[in-house]
Amino acid sequence: MLSENKKTLTNLTVPILSVVLGLVLGALIMLGFGYDPIAGYQSMINGALGSPFYIGETLRYASPLIIIGLGFSIANSAGFFNIGLSGQALMGWLVSVWVAISFPDVSGLILLPVSVIAGVLAGAIWAGIAGVLRAYFGTSEVIITIMLNYTALHVTNYLIRNVLTESSDATARIPEQASLRMDWLSQLAGGSRVNAGLFIAIVVTILVWIFMTKTTMGYEIRSVGMNPFASQYAGMNAKKNIILSMFISGGLAGLGGVLEGMGTFNNIFVQAGIPNIGFDGMAVALLGLSHPLGIVFSGLLFAMLKIGGASMPLGSGVPTEVVDIVIASIIFFVGANYLIRFFINKFSGKKDVKGGVK
Template identity: 90%
Template sequence: MLSENKKTLTNLMVPLLSVVLGLILGAVIMLGFGYDPIAGYQSMLKGALGSPFYIGETLRYASPLIIIGLGFSVANSAGFFNIGLSGQALMGWLISVWVAISLPDASAFVVLPLSVLAGILAGAVWAGIAGVLRAYFGTSEVIITIMLNYTALHLTNYLIRNVLTDSSDATSRIPEQASLRMDWLSQLAGGSRINAGVFIAIAVTILVWVFMTKTTMGYEIRAVGLNSFAAQYAGMNAKRNIILSMLISGGLAGLGGVLEGLGTFSNIFVQAGIPNIGFDGLAVALLGLSHPIGIVFSGLLFAMLKIGGASMPLGSGVPTEVVDIVIASIIFFVGANYLIRFFMKKFSRGKDVKGGVE
């Protein structure tokens, strides 16, 4: 029992120490370039939580990150590294907006759920391609999903310019009845772009936790991730669970894109590159150790860094690139968590020996 508690404490300390070390490294870099790290981080906090508007924007930004992070966690539980979250989110964004602007006169009870479901389905299909290829041909889902990211980017830009518009770089705005924005919520948050995505993120977190821990399908997905051969020997269909995990992962990433299209921007526009939202969602899942509760806190932290970081140049003169360095440092320390575990183990042993001598 004591050993289990110690293991749980270690698992909690690793992401916390990763965040602390990332912030310390960011402070060292600020000092090295002549900036005041205290003023920099104060500006960041003020820009993320200093007013109802900033709080609304932080929650708005966190919502798709949490959902996309949950999508990554499902695939990761099955033993797959779904790096195609950006492409899947982009496809969800595209298809949801496409459906919405195609039904300008439909009621909200028709067009809104239809647009959301279409976006989820688009992300699921896009990830399902990699799932099928992995299940039946043993291909690397990492390589396939990276290729699909670029395919989604160029396909989306082509469709925007040649199908959805007449050589324009942005579509028209979606009809009001297809929007996820809620006037009362936006007014409560000082006129920010916060929308129903906040409530969707909460609901999805609960559903994913229940699915992965309380259902047979969730258990089978985790069993395949631990040992696909043993799972198959036990009578589980490994191929089906591989495809299912990728479909769920892509569907959730697509839903994250839906929040961008129907909530934040109310349209879709030509992308200069692969959207960062998928990679940020992946980082959120890694920092949250692929646990739903951890992903929620991680998503909020990343949103605070991103939204608050935009205020750093005006508030303290610190360039926003420092925020990217901090985030990259946090991800690095999460990836190198074996070093943190090693030093924690050495420290724990040292305390035990010292206590024994005394």
């Protein structure tokens, strides 16, 4: 029991220390460029949490990130690296908006859920392609999903320009009744774009936690991820689990895209490159140690960095470029958590010896 407690302690220490070290490095970078780090971070915190509007925006930004992070964690539990979350999110965004603008006269009670489900399915199928190829032909899901990111990008841009509009860069807004925006919520949050996606994110987090820990399917997915051979020995269907986990992972990424399309922007526009949201979602899942609660916290942190960072140039004169470096350095330490783990072990090992000598 004691060693288990110690293990969870280390598990918690690592992400917290990652963030602290990232903030310290960020401060050093700001100092190096001649800016005041305290003022910088102050304006960041203000910009993220300083008013109802900023809080609303932070929550708005965090919602799809959390859902996409959960998507990554499910594929990851089954032993797959779904790097195509961006493409899957983009497909979800595209299809949900497409469905919504195609039926402007249908009641919101039908149009809203149908559009959401269509978007989720689009993301699920996009990831499912990689799952099926992996299960039946043994192709690497990493390569396939990277390629599908580009395919999604260019298919989306083509469809916006040639099918959804007449060579325009953005579609019309989705009908009012299909939007996830909620007036009372926006007003509560000082007119920010926070929307029903926030509640969707909360519900999905709980559902994913129940699915992974309480259901037979979740048990199978975890088993396959931890030991595919023993899972085969126990009669689990590996192909089914590979496809299922990718399908769910992509579906959640698609849902993240739906939140962007039907909540944040209420339309879809031509993308200059593969959207970052998928990669950020991956980082959120890794920082959150693939645990639903961890993902919620890391999603909120990412949102605070991004939304708060946007206020730094105005609030403290730190230019956007430096803000991005600061954010990147925090993410870098998240990625380098092996290093931190190494030092923690070294440190606690030494402490053991000292205690013994006394």
